[in-house]
Amino acid sequence: MLKRTFDIIVCSFLAVLLFVPMVVIAIVVKASSAGPVLFWSDRVGRDNQLFSMPKFRTMRIDAPLTATHLLEDPQSFITPVGRFLRRTSADEFPQIYTIIIGQMSLVGPRPALFNQDDLIALRTEKGVHKLRPGLTGLAQIRGRDEISIPDKVALDEKYLQERSVLLDTRIILETFLHIFQPKNVSH
Template structure:
């Protein structure tokens, strides 16, 4: 039932958000070199790796690590990267991951493939068995300011 809800909502949201998605994609391309989308290797259900699309908010060549691990994260942002992140517009392409079944609307945010400490903790607690989500507890309770 949850999968059916995810599919119906993703199709509806995709139709409603088609124009904003195209506008953001164009703005990313116009304000920085490289593709509009960044395909991030993420950990999905049962610790399988999948490719999650996001609008590119960081410059091409930025290391694939959690933002807090970069020496100067602001130096890697594109001209509109900060706005995309603060407004969560960079997350819109994740509707694709919901459509193909890699993600759900609600669930634990998918970890980066190299966040081994987080992956280990989630596995110990059984969280790895859940389908990752576009939004979840962490987004409501502080996002990047939360400890692992």
């Protein structure tokens, strides 16, 4: 209950703080490429339940619906503003909404795409699927796009076993450091 209360308080504050930047981003996304401002991605949440997760659209509308790292040439699908949004993680701002309504948390394993069967199966095997997915998590600050699925799940499992307010606070602080010094973002 403490974690959920923390999520609501922090995300309500972030929604106010980021309102103007999100409006600016929305205008730039709409002006710079064809298609909607938001991309709603089908993701796997707590107890492997599907939900729709919003992000600012960073890819062209003709991009395949698959994990970016599985594309042969992901750069050819990313919009000019999309590179910046991904590098700074600003494309994730709309997820504040999913945290406020309880589909996500600030900290937890990043939600898998609906078709990432290997990741979903391994998380289920390790019990990680019982956690609410997060905007950020251990895998985000320990390697993000550069670590393998088994290593990601090992970090998710470590979070499951060691989760606490102190660990969540540390992950949030490290996430902010990574935003200002981006690394391990391959696309």
